[in-house]
Amino acid sequence: MKCPFCGYEDTKVIDSRPSEGKKRRRRECTQCGKRFTTYEVVEKPALMVRKKDGSFEPFDRDKLVRGILTATKKRTVNPELIEKIVDDIENTAANDMKTEISTYEIGDAVLTALKAVDLVSYVRFASVYKDFNDLESFINIITELNK
Numbered sequence: 317m318k319c320p321f322c323g324y325e326d327t328k329v330i331d332s333r334p335s336e337g338k339k340r341r342r343r344e345c346t347q348c349g350k351r352f353t354t355y356e357v358v359e360k361p362a363l364m365v366r367k368k369d370g371s372f373e374p375f376d377r378d379k380l381v382r383g384i385l386t387a388t389k390k391r392t393v394n395p396e397l398i399e400k401i402v403d404d405i406e407n408t409a410a411n412d413m414k415t416e417i418s419t420y421e422i423g424d425a426v427l428t429a430l431k432a433v434d435l436v437s438y439v440r441f442a443s444v445y446k447d448f449n450d451l452e453s454f455i456n457i458i459t460e461l462n463k
Contacts, residue, residue: 319345320352363409364416372416375409377402384426387441393434401429435461 317327324347331342339356363375384398405425409417423445430438442448442457 317343317354319348319350321345321350322348324348361410361413361415363406363414365422366416366418368419375406375417377406380405380422380426383444384430384437384441387430387444388434388437391434391437393430393437397429397433401426404429431461 318325319327324345326346327343329341330344333340341354343354344351364372365375366372380402381398427442430441439457448454
């Protein structure tokens, strides 16, 4: 770390502590002795979503949250749970060092989580995600849930 006062490249860490999701570090220059603060943040790779038509777009957390909120509207699903579902999807991609994820992977992860929480929300989300276009599709998924 370069000293902001003299430009010397050798500094030592005096104190380190977490601060608002970051690491706050007090440093001291070994040449001039002046102290300064730095913040360390984990940089996540940009996550791209591979759409059904083969095109790509940046992962939009808010878009996914809105989709899940629509499926859970007027249901007893906790908003913190929705945030956790989206966090889990993002964290899984980051832990696997993925830079791209398909809409299928996202949809399947959401369906798995909703199935464990609220079956009505599960059917609602599945109807959009799996593009139901007839009554038979609804009957099939409900029959599958009853088994």
